[in-house]
Amino acid sequence: MNLIGDSLSPMDAEGASEILARLRDVLRDSAVEEHDWDAVVGETPIESLGFDSLTILDVLYDVEEEFGIALDPKQVVKTRTVGEIIALLEQNGA
Amino acid sequence: MAEPRRVAVTGLGVACAIGTDVESFRTSLLAGRGGIAELRSLDTSEMKVGIGGEVEPDFVPAGLKRLRRRPTDRAVDLGIVTAAQALEDAGLIDGAPPYEPQPVAVILGTAVGAAESNTTLQQRFAERGVRGLRPTSVPRVMDNAISGGVSIHFRLTGANYVVISACTSSTNAMGTAYRMVHHGYADTVLTGGADGFFDPFYYGVWNNLGVMSKNPDPARACRPFDAGRDGCVLGEGAGMLVFESWERARARGARIRGEVVGYGESSDASHITSPSAEGQAVAMRAALASAGVEPSDLGAVNAHGTATLANDVCESESIRAVLGAAAERAPVSANKSYFGHTLGASGAIESIAALLGIEQGRLPANLNLENPDPECQVRLVGGDAEALERPFVMKNSFGFGGSNGVLVLGPGE
Structure with a gap:
């Protein structure tokens, strides 16, 4: 499955798939609205999951807890899709 | 000031140990069927008392799913699902979101507010210090999380606040709502209250206060006005009522279920x-x-x-x-x-x-x-x-x- 774009090698895609699975759990635990979390893919807009500028901070916090890495909040608030968060995580060594 | 107005009750919603909607609540009352039992949601092995009135476990998850919400806090969740019942009963909403904004005030009572969220936060703080406090902790634990959550979910644009006065909270809230409608400050108010506190901290403080019944038989433990009574039994739940001016209720053809006199x-x-x-x-x-x-x-x-x-x-x-x-x-x-x-x-x-x-x-x-x-x-x-x-x-x-x-x-x- 192509999660975050066409430029991934098969090995990258496998890593992204694992990150996506963990990220789905984080998003679900931080969410107020209910969604079909299994249907969340790289192209899914974050806004469509009901997160706003406040509740995305919980996602940032929980992502750091889950993956053990610190992300720059300025970069996180610029992300528009789930795939962009995954890319950010990968850039930071997840 | 304009003439005081009669205050109609046009919507009801309820969840407690004997019912999770108005009809099941009514049926249990008329059948003389109580709901006090050993607590299932809380380990009370280190406490003197281990009984209470719990809401049927599937009710809140099913209600939230229908409203397309994730759980946030027990009291808030109980408030949201019973508010949906009352608003539907009054004919102010129909089914699942999205909802259109409408000028309805939300005046609710709660004794302990977002108890579950507070307990969770205290545990995280004890374990991990400041690092354990998630960014949204403030809106999760504030005492008006219930009225704010209800107002936002159902898009009710009148005033929203909670009245806190321990066990009088929702009656004071309903009194405030009554006066708002009676004196013309609001046409329609969603009022009532919610509390959900079967967690180790809040049940624990009541346990240690020593006013709860120690009767070993849950069904016989709560005995108001009986010579053999030995204390209260705690219960979780929520009750929601729609108050509106009698004229407005009649004009829109609402069923008037009662009057606040x-x-x-x-x-x-x-x-x-x-x-x-x-x-x-x-x-x-x-x-x-x-x-x-x-x-x-x-x-x-x-x-x-x-x-x-x-x-x-x-x-x-x-x-x-x-x-x-x-x-x-x-x-x-x-x-x-x-x-x-x-x-x-x-x-x-x-x-x-x-x-x-x-x-x-x-x-x-x-x-x-x-x-x-x-x-x-x-x-x-x-x-x-x-x-x-x-x-x-x-x-x-x-x-x-x-x-x-x-x-x-x-x-x-």
Whole structure:
């Protein structure tokens, strides 16, 4: 499955798939609205999951807890899709 | 100022140990079926007491799913799902979101607020210090999380706030809502209250206060006005009511399920936990005066009736002092014998019981009233349901801190 774009090698895609699975759990635990979390893919807009500028901070916090890495909040608030968060995580060594 | 307006009740929603909608609640009351049991959601092995009135476990998850929400906090979630019932009953919403904005105020009562979120946060803070506090902790634990959550979810654009006065909270909230509609500050108010506190911290503090019944038989533990009572039993739950001006309700063809006829309130100004018959009587007299209802017009008193030794004697004294000889004609109902003391939600849930009693002309039996306490000199509904002879019911609520709130409720159309 192509999660975050066409430029991934098969090995990258496998890593992204694992990150996506963990990220789905984080998003679900931080969410107020209910969604079909299994249907969340790289192209899914974050806004469509009901997160706003406040509740995305919980996602940032929980992502750091889950993956053990610190992300720059300025970069996180610029992300528009789930795939962009995954890319950010990968850039930071997840 | 314009003429005061009559206040109609056009929507009801309820969840507690004996029912998760108005009809199941009504059925349990009329069948004399209580809901006190060993607690399933909380490990009480280190506590003196381990019983309570829990809401059926599938109700909140199913209700939230229908409203497309994730769980946030037990009290908030109970408030949201029962608010949906009341708003649907009133014909103000239909089905799942999205909803259109409408000018409805949200005035709710809660004794302990977002208890589950507070306990979770305290545990995380104890384990990990400041690092354990998630960014959204402030909106999760604030005491108005319930009214804010309801207002946002259903897009209700009137005022939204909570009234906090321990076990009087939702009655004070309903009194405030009544006055808003009666005096023209709002046409429609969603009011009532919610509390959910079966967690180690909040149940623990009540356990250590020593006022809960230690009766080993859960079904017989809550015994308001009985000589063998030995304390209250806690229950979780929520009750929601839509109040609106009688004219507006009629104009839009709403079903008027009852009327809020009057309201009174007072403070004991004496002791933080011990009740005062004088203070309670002031609130009852104010409510009757506000309603223009004489004691002899009352068909029943829906008591605060906690089943603690102190409350029931004190409340009997205050009822007797206010009603005089008419107390013989107004039997006392004590609904906590069914679902326990739901703290800040109790006034709302019991007002719904009172309104249903008016609607059907019957008062539910008082459970576990086997030997009425001779110190409680009031006429009590006995072990069988009985007819309501006159359609006005006085609803009492009294809280720690000395807050007293009393509603007078009457029939609809």
